[in-house]
Amino acid sequence: MAIKGRLARSILRAGVCIVLAVALSVSAAAFRYDVVAPEGNVSYEVTINLSMDAQSFAYAGVQFTSTVSDPDSVVFVGFTNGVSGTQLYNTINNIPGRNSFGFYTSTNRFQDAMNVGSVKFTYFGTAEQTITIEMRIANFDEEGRARWITTEASYIVVNLSTEETFSQYDINKDGDVGLLDLALAAFAAGTAMYIDEDLGIMNPLWDEVFALDSKGGPVTAAMCDVNEDGVVDMLDLMEILRNFAF
Ligand SMILES: [Ca+2]
Ligand SMILES: [Ca+2]
Numbered sequence: 001m002a003i004k005g006r007l008a009r010s011i012l013r014a015g016v017c018i019v020l021a022v023a024l025s026v027s028a029a030a031f032r033y034d035v036v037a038p039e040g041n042v043s044y045e046v047t048i049n050l051s052m053d054a055q056s057f058a059y060a061g062v063q064f065t066s067t068v069s070d071p072d073s074v075v076f077v078g079f080t081n082g083v084s085g086t087q088l089y090n091t092i093n094n095i096p097g098r099n100s101f102g103f104y105t106s107t108n109r110f111q112d113a114m115n116v117g118s119v120k121f122t123y124f125g126t127a128e129q130t131i132t133i134e135m136r137i138a139n140f141d142e143e144g145r146a147r148w149i150t151t152e153a154s155y156i157v158v159n160l161s162t163e164e165t166f167s168q169y170d171i172n173k174d175g176d177v178g179l180l181d182l183a184l185a186a187f188a189a190g191t192a193m194y195i196d197e198d199l200g201i202m203n204p205l206w207d208e209v210f211a212l213d214s215k216g217g218p219v220t221a222a223m224c225d226v227n228e229d230g231v232v233d234m235l236d237l238m239e240i241l242r243n244f245a246f
Contacts, residue, residue, distance in 0.1 A: 041175035061104035071097025077120035191221035
């Protein structure tokens with residue numbers, strides 16, 4: 001009976017914790033966006049595009065903070081934008097896995113819809129990753145003091161695009177650097193970019209597709225020239241061999 005009582009109490013406590021967690025996440029929901037990036041045996045480049053839709057809302061600046069599920073895996077690359085009339089700041093107050101970035105408007109007052117820019121991350125897909133984007137909007141009060149103001153989820157649009165990226169040595173794009181890549185480079189060995197470098201006559205075989213990679217994409221001699229010296233030869237095979245990775 002006593003065990004049952006303890007069990008009931010701990011279930012009750014667990015229940016309270018769950019309710020509390022839900023309440024917290026709901027109260028923060030207007031400012032937080034979770035984007036989930038996939039797992040897979042390849043490297044990924046994740047781009048999160050941020051747009052503002054604040055037609056009816058004046059503001060002076062916006063601060064975003066990104067937090068990643070696994071700071072050891074997910075690397076913050078940077079924040080870029082092309083918004084005119086704004087001043088960017090990038091990666092302030094950073095701690096591992098948490099980066100702040102955003103922009104100020106040069107007039108201290110801005111009211112419009114616009115593409116804010118994009119934030120980039122990379123990771124190797126051993127596990128699914130979650131990237132949380134938080135947003136704060138600032139304006140100035142009558143005395144010119146900066147202050148954070150209430151923001152609405154609808155003021156921002158978050159779009160995610162994920163792209164697989166491959167090591168240059170992974171010629172068949174299967175996530176490993178191994179014998180298959182070596183075999184492809186060996187097949188292309190002897191092919192040079194120019195038939196006659198002095199006359200500038202390019203070798204049509206250089207960009208000719210001679211095989212398909214594991215994604216159905218083209219494999220050319222140019223792609224096998226991993227040291228980029230204009231010819232596929234033993235040096236490329238050795239470099240692929242040195243970069244064997246499974
Ligand atoms: Ca490969
Ligand atoms: Ca080469």
